[in-house]
Amino acid sequence: MTVPGSWYLILSALLFSLGALGFFTRRNVLIMFMSLELMLNAVNLTFVTFSRMLGDIGGQTMVFFVLVVAAAEVVVGLGIIMAIFRRRSSATADDLSIFRG
Amino acid sequence: MIDLLATQIALPDLITFLIAGCAVVLGALGVVFMRNPVHSALSMIMTLFAIAILFIEQDAQFLAAVQVIVYAGAIVVLFLFVIMLLGVDKKEYLGKDRLRGQRPLAFLAVLIIFVEILTLSRGNWATGAKATVLSTTSPITNVEQIARTIFTTYLLPFEATSVLLIIAVVGAVVLVRRSEERTVGEGQAIELEAESEMK
Amino acid sequence: MMLLPLAGAVFNMAFGKKLKRPLAGVIASLFVAASFVLAVITWLGLLSKASNQRVFNYTLFNWISAGNLHLNFGAYVDPLSVTMVLFVTGISALIHFYSIGYMGHDERFSTFFIYLNLFVFAMLVLVLSGNFVFTFLGWEGVGATSYWLIAFWFERPTAAAAGKKAFIVNRIGDFGYLMAVFLLFNYLGTLSYSQVFSGVGNLSHGTVVAIALLFFVGAIGKSAQLPLFVWLVDAMEGPTPVSALIHAATMVTAGVYLMARIAPILHLTAGVGTIVAYVGAITAFVAAMAATSQTDIKKVLAYSTVSQLGYMFLGIGTGQYIAAIFLMVTHAFYKALLFLGAGSVIHGMHDEQNIKRMGALRKFMPVTAVTFIVAWLSIAGFPPFSGFFSKGDVLAGAYEKSVILWVIGAVSAILTAYYMGREVYLVFFGKQRFDPAVKVHESPKVMTVPLYILAILSAFGGALDLPISHLRFLEDWLTPVFAHSLAPSTISSATRFVLGATDGVLAAIGIAIASSLWIKSASRPAAEPAFLAAGWGIDRFYDRAISRSSTRLSQFFSTVIEVKVVDGATMSVASLVGLVGKYVRKVQSGYIRNYALYISVGALLILGYFLTRVGA
Numbered sequence: 057m058t059v060p061g062s063w064y065l066i067l068s069a070l071l072f073s074l075g076a077l078g079f080f081t082r083r084n085v086l087i088m089f090m091s092l093e094l095m096l097n098a099v100n101l102t103f104v105t106f107s108r109m110l111g112d113i114g115g116q117t118m119v120f121f122v123l124v125v126a127a128a129e130v131v132v133g134l135g136i137i138m139a140i141f142r143r144r145s146s147a148t149a150d151d152l153s154i155f156r157g
Numbered sequence: 158m159i160d161l162l163a164t165q166i167a168l169p170d171l172i173t174f175l176i177a178g179c180a181v182v183l184g185a186l187g188v189v190f191m192r193n194p195v196h197s198a199l200s201m202i203m204t205l206f207a208i209a210i211l212f213i214e215q216d217a218q219f220l221a222a223v224q225v226i227v228y229a230g231a232i233v234v235l236f237l238f239v240i241m242l243l244g245v246d247k248k249e250y251l252g253k254d255r256l257r258g259q260r261p262l263a264f265l266a267v268l269i270i271f272v273e274i275l276t277l278s279r280g281n282w283a284t285g286a287k288a289t290v291l292s293t294t295s296p297i298t299n300v301e302q303i304a305r306t307i308f309t310t311y312l313l314p315f316e317a318t319s320v321l322l323i324i325a326v327v328g329a330v331v332l333v334r335r336s337e338e339r340t341v342g343e344g345q346a347i348e349l350e351a352e353s354e355m356k
Numbered sequence: 357m358m359l360l361p362l363a364g365a366v367f368n369m370a371f372g373k374k375l376k377r378p379l380a381g382v383i384a385s386l387f388v389a390a391s392f393v394l395a396v397i398t399w400l401g402l403l404s405k406a407s408n409q410r411v412f413n414y415t416l417f418n419w420i421s422a423g424n425l426h427l428n429f430g431a432y433v434d435p436l437s438v439t440m441v442l443f444v445t446g447i448s449a450l451i452h453f454y455s456i457g458y459m460g461h462d463e464r465f466s467t468f469f470i471y472l473n474l475f476v477f478a479m480l481v482l483v484l485s486g487n488f489v490f491t492f493l494g495w496e497g498v499g500a501t502s503y504w505l506i507a508f509w510f511e512r513p514t515a516a517a518a519g520k521k522a523f524i525v526n527r528i529g530d531f532g533y534l535m536a537v538f539l540l541f542n543y544l545g546t547l548s549y550s551q552v553f554s555g556v557g558n559l560s561h562g563t564v565v566a567i568a569l570l571f572f573v574g575a576i577g578k579s580a581q582l583p584l585f586v587w588l589v590d591a592m593e594g595p596t597p598v599s600a601l602i603h604a605a606t607m608v609t610a611g612v613y614l615m616a617r618i619a620p621i622l623h624l625t626a627g628v629g630t631i632v633a634y635v636g637a638i639t640a641f642v643a644a645m646a647a648t649s650q651t652d653i654k655k656v657l658a659y660s661t662v663s664q665l666g667y668m669f670l671g672i673g674t675g676q677y678i679a680a681i682f683l684m685v686t687h688a689f690y691k692a693l694l695f696l697g698a699g700s701v702i703h704g705m706h707d708e709q710n711i712k713r714m715g716a717l718r719k720f721m722p723v724t725a726v727t728f729i730v731a732w733l734s735i736a737g738f739p740p741f742s743g744f745f746s747k748g749d750v751l752a753g754a755y756e757k758s759v760i761l762w763v764i765g766a767v768s769a770i771l772t773a774y775y776m777g778r779e780v781y782l783v784f785f786g787k788q789r790f791d792p793a794v795k796v797h798e799s800p801k802v803m804t805v806p807l808y809i810l811a812i813l814s815a816f817g818g819a820l821d822l823p824i825s826h827l828r829f830l831e832d833w834l835t836p837v838f839a840h841s842l843a844p845s846t847i848s849s850a851t852r853f854v855l856g857a858t859d860g861v862l863a864a865i866g867i868a869i870a871s872s873l874w875i876k877s878a879s880r881p882a883a884e885p886a887f888l889a890a891g892w893g894i895d896r897f898y899d900r901a902i903s904r905s906s907t908r909l910s911q912f913f914s915t916v917i918e919v920k921v922v923d924g925a926t927m928s929v930a931s932l933v934g935l936v937g938k939y940v941r942k943v944q945s946g947y948i949r950n951y952a953l954y955i956s957v958g959a960l961l962i963l964g965y966f967l968t969r970v971g972a
Contacts (some may be wrong), residue, residue, distance in 0.1 A: 059166055059174040064211065065278035067178050071185050071204070073271040078189035080263035080953050086240060087197050088949065090188050093232065094201070097208050100220075102278075107293065108215045113302040114290035116217050117311055120303060123220075123227055124318040128325035130232050134239050135332035141243045263953055269960050276967050 064105040072098035085137055089130070096126050173214055180207035198236045205229045216293065219300045381459070384469035385452035388476055392445035399438050432486030432549060439681060440483040440613055443688045448476045448601060450806040454696050455597040457803035458703055468508060468595070475501040475601065482610055487548040488537045491614070495533065495578065498607050499526045505602070506594040518590035525587040529577015529611075536570035539563065553620040561625070568621050568628040571614060576635070579611025579665045588662055592654040596699030599654060600692050608665055609684050615672045616681055622672070633673025633757060637764040640666030644771035648778065652709050653698045656779045660735065661691060663768060667750050670765060676753030683750050686742035686817045690734040693810035697728035700799040700807065701783060714783045721798045725784045727811040732780045734814040736773035737863040739856075742817030744863070748856045755855055766862055773866020781870060 071094060078091030100119045107115025180203055187200025205228045212221035290306050297305075307315050431437075452472060459468050478501055482494025500523075507519025541547055543563055544555045556564065588608065592599055602608060615622065615632065622629055640663045647659035664687050671680030702709055704721050717725060734741035737748070747769065754761040798804070943954075 058170045058214070062278065063174065063178075064215070066275065067181060067211075069271055069274040069278065071181055072274060073267045074182070074185040074189055076270055076956065077263060077267045078185075080266065080949050080956075081260055082189065082949070084194055086194050086236060087188065090197055090201050090236065093228070094185050094188060094204060097205065097228075100224075101208055101211060104212055104215050104217045104220060107217065110289075111293045112289045112291070113293050113299075113306055114310075116220055116299075116303055117290065117306045119217075119220050120223070120307065121311070121314060121318060123223055124322065127227055127232060128318075128321050130235060131325045131329045132332070134235055135329035137239065138243070139332045259947075259950060259953065262957070266953060266957055266960060269964065270956070273960060273963050273967060277963075 061105050061109040064101060068098040068101040068105070071095075071101065089133055089137075093126065093130070096122060170214065173210065177207040177210040177214070180204070181211070194240045195237065198233055198240065201236075202229050202233050205233065216299060219303050380466035381452070381456035381469050384473050385449060385456065387473065388445060388452050389449040391476070391480070392442075392449050395438065395441045395445050398433060399442055402433070402435065402438055431484040433484070436613075436616060436681070437483050439685065440609075441480060443685050444479055444483060445476070447688050447692050447810075448472075448479075450809060451597050451601050451692065451696070454600075454699070454803050454806045455595075457800045458597050458699055459595060464508075468505075471501055471504045471508070472597075472601065475505060475607075479607070479610070483613060486550075488540065488552070489547050491617075492530075492533060492537065495574075495610060495614075496530065498610060499523060499530070499578075502526075502598075502602055502607050505598040506590075508594055508598065514590075515594065518587075518592075518594070521590050522587040526577050529574045532570045532573025532577065533614075534574075536567045536574065539567050539570065549617070556621050556624065564621060565625045565628055568618070568625050569631070571618055571621070572628065572632055572635075575611030575615050575669075577611070578614070579608045579669070588658055592652065592658050596654065596695060596702060599658070600695030600699065608661060609668075609688070612665065612668045612672065612680060612684050615669070616677050619672075619677050623675075629673045629675060630757075631673070633670050633754070633761055636666045636669025636671075636673055637754070637761050637768070638666070639663070640670065640768040641764050641771070644768045644775065647775040648771060650775075651712050653701060653714075653779065653783065654695070654709060656775060657691070657694050657698060660694075660772065660776065663772060664691065664735070666768070667747060667765065670754055670761065671750040674750075674753040674757040674761065676750060679746065679749035679753050683746040686734070686746040686814070689810055689817045690731040690741075690743060690814040693727060693731040693807065693814050694735065696803070696807055696810065697724050697731060700724040700803055701728075703799055703803070704797050712782065717784045723798060723804045723807060727804075727807040728784065729780060730811045731814050732776045734817075736776055736867060737769055737859050738773070738867070739860045739863075742814055744856075744859060746817075748859045751859060752852055752855050755851075766858070769859065769862045770866040770869075773863045774870045777867045777870025778873070 075091045075094030075098060078094065079088050082088050082091065100122055103115040103119045103122070105115075107113065107119075184200045184202075184204030184207060188197045188204065191197040191200055205224060209221040209224040209229075212218075212224060290310055291302055293299075293302065295302065452469070455468065455472065459465055475498065478494045478497025480494070482491050482498060485491040485494060503519045503523040506522050507516050509515045510519070537547065540552055543559055544552055546552060546555070559567075588602075594602070622632070643659045643662035643666060647656050647663065650656045650659060664683070668680045668683050668687070671677070671683060700721065701714070701717060701724060704717075704724070705714065708714065730741070734743040737744045751762060751765050751769070754765050
């Protein structure tokens, strides 16, 4: 008997929360980005867990798509960061707060 | 509780889960709390590896491989490249947040997120008949199962992702390219700068 | 039929600038002429029907359908509207042709014809509409186009001011009209003529009186009756064909038409009829007095128009609707002729308008002189010209109603003959008082031919409704329209004959006085008091009473109310918003993670709500 699915779900909830925490508190854009990836991975883990619990391969297929989208997102996101850094030479998202009220 | 676990769960599975789970959480904590971005990226590799292990543990061998190759192999390396290239591997000050109330509110929100996700995962929200794409118990291998679904049921989304990847590549090139004329990204950056200078 | 002038206007708007000078005018004129031909065809069609079946209601399309309000765009054809359309299009066509000559040197030649076409279109909408709203549309259209036409030479400040004045004074009338329409809709729930007239009998007397009076206010504004006639005189600043069009053929008769149209309403309220009759009679007299002292060739005619319109209202008020329409038609003939003749004189004299500086023009412009004299005899009511018959009918009706009305009318008749005689003698007879160096010339054919046609109509237009039992064509034609609303004729034919003879004598007296005074001399200050020359000082009165006090009120508003109340309110609202913004703007920190936090808090709240609702 393997580890019950609920344990995996608790673990992914924890991972998602940590990712959210990182996104809310860190100022470095790159680290905010990584936190985002953590959250995505938490969701992936949930998908796979449910796939096993329900005996359906659909969950894993969905993870595959999430991976593709995440890869695309990272490429574009890092491109944007590069473009901004080239002008401002700063890695802090807070420095981009020129749109504040 | 422990003996309950001991009787029901095979020991290798339990040990694997515990170690991998600890690695996931530790890695995540590392990402969030390391002051150096390089360390954060390395911590993330740990998390991603551990998740790959958990994938294998749950009979998702193909995804585990993809996880290692794409995430650990490509994405994190990309992150590290950017960090090095931009030379921002300085330590970040993690003391008091400039935004008043941001940090307590963030902790509170994260707590609520955690509780709500747990509540969600406990309940049985779905109603009606279950739509099974392809049963995991079929005799073919995991890779073949995923391949079948991707090239039959999810063919259109799959094609869409290929378009998405092309767009992402073109977009990245346009954003990063350095040229005589102003590119889109640079133009925006110049505007941002001008605006900040005005203040 | 009514769309043709619009088509002409649109055509000229599109191509007018590119066309050679006369062509734009010719095209515009042809459109109106075609409209006239169609009107004649319609008329012949109606004529072939039995007299009680001569009402048609063509519906082109449904314009508005909201709640109880259903408005159809279409034509309401009955003998009254066809009569109107016939002379409106006929005279408009003549004036169009005349304008080709008169406006020949103007820079904005095609623009002028666009306005003229639009004007005729608006007038036709007014006349042919089957409900009060479309009548109002035409009513306003006429008002707007008349503003453009009067202020056509807007480089002259006086012309611009006159246009404005016409527009503003007309607004007062429009207000009355609109109020009446609102009342009608409120009480009857419909605005189509046929339904209103069948339902109006059920209304309380007070309501009917209010409606009738408000419509009369509208008619006063449009037809330049007593308190509101000032605009018409100033409207002389427009080009002369415009004066002819506005005065004779179209705009001012709109009020008379409206009053005739609502005859079933007026019929229910004898008191309002009396008011209308008195206002008309007094207007006729006041305007005639003012006309005796004018020196501008067109202003005399303007006051004369006001006076004649007074006669028409006198006819309406005494229940003699047919007589009023008859006078309107004949007046259209001779007043158009007078204006076009005056225009011809002005054109020939190179824009000289002062009759004191004319004289002996009959030698230079024989055609204009002869046709003008025909019109003069006609307006004076000299038998057997058309004015004699039409005015005779009105005065006979007035005599039936009250002798006082008849006396006022008769005195005005003498005055009419007198002031017109004065004008004719000063312009065409006597000594030459202008600079001999000025080369006076007769007008071109395109201007004189309409004069001929109108002169024939003025001379023999009386034949439309001869006071002999079998020759009352117009009366037979229009009687089905008014049916019950007509005041029954009680006077004997002998009395009628005496009255007619009196009219002729009165005209002769007026002409005699004029010839004795003015044929030799051009300067008789005693007969031209400044007070009358200034139009009874009504303009000055308005200036004092209304313009200045309203200016003062406006100043009060601009210095006190505006600054303290309006600005104060605005500023305090603004500062309140600013104050709120000062605190709220902190939300807009500009930090991405801050925003993300807010977003997730919102999402969490929603999710939490559903969890507590469903999960429990």
